[in-house]
Amino acid sequence: MEYTSKEKEVISQIGKFFLERNLKKSDNETKLHQVYLQTREEIQDLCITRIIFTSDQSIDIYLGRPGLLIGKKGEQIDALSEYLNKKYGINKIQIREDNLFMYLIPNDWPGY
Numbered sequence: 001m002e003y004t005s006k007e008k009e010v011i012s013q014i015g016k017f018f019l020e021r022n023l024k025k026s027d028n029e030t031k032l033h034q035v036y037l038q039t040r041e042e043i044q045d046l047c048i049t050r051i052i053f054t055s056d057q058s059i060d061i062y063l064g065r066p067g068l069l070i071g072k073k074g075e076q077i078d079a080l081s082e083y084l085n086k087k088y089g090i091n092k093i094q095i096r097e098d099n100l101f102m103y104l105i106p107n108d109w110p111g112y
Contacts, residue, residue, distance in 0.1 A: 007053050010088055014051075017083045018043055042068075049098045057091050059084075062098040069095060 003011065019039045026035050047064030054060055063069060070077045077093065084090040 001050065006088075007051075010053075010059070010084065010090065011051055013084065013087055014080065015039070015043060017080055021079070047098075054094075057089055058094070059090060059092075060094040060096050062096045064098055066095045066097050 019036065022035050022039045022042070023032075045065065046068050048061060049064065050062045052060040052062070061069065069080075071079075077095065081091070081093050084093070
């Protein structure tokens with residue numbers, strides 16, 4: 001799947017959202033490199049498989065672990081929505097569960 005330059009920029013901003021959030025949560029002694037590595041691991045844990053731009057103002061995010069992106073009481077997805085709305089006018093984010101990961105590495109080891 002090929003993304004336009006605007007789509008690539010929006011996808012990059014999703015990563016920057018997590019990085020900025022983690023920088024705010026970290027203490028002054030935590031080095032930027034450590035926060036970057038923690039953020040990278042957090043994004044990998046989401047198991048994002050694809051992002052589809054359904055219109056200029058709406059995106060669908062497919063991921064294996066939607067609860068991690070939604071956060072407690074929806075706080076994290078609300079913050080991400082607000083962040084992308086301010087920067088790009090994206091006012092609708094649809095979360096779609098994608099179980100592709102479960103097909104790649106199933107929980108049932110003996111049946112694999």
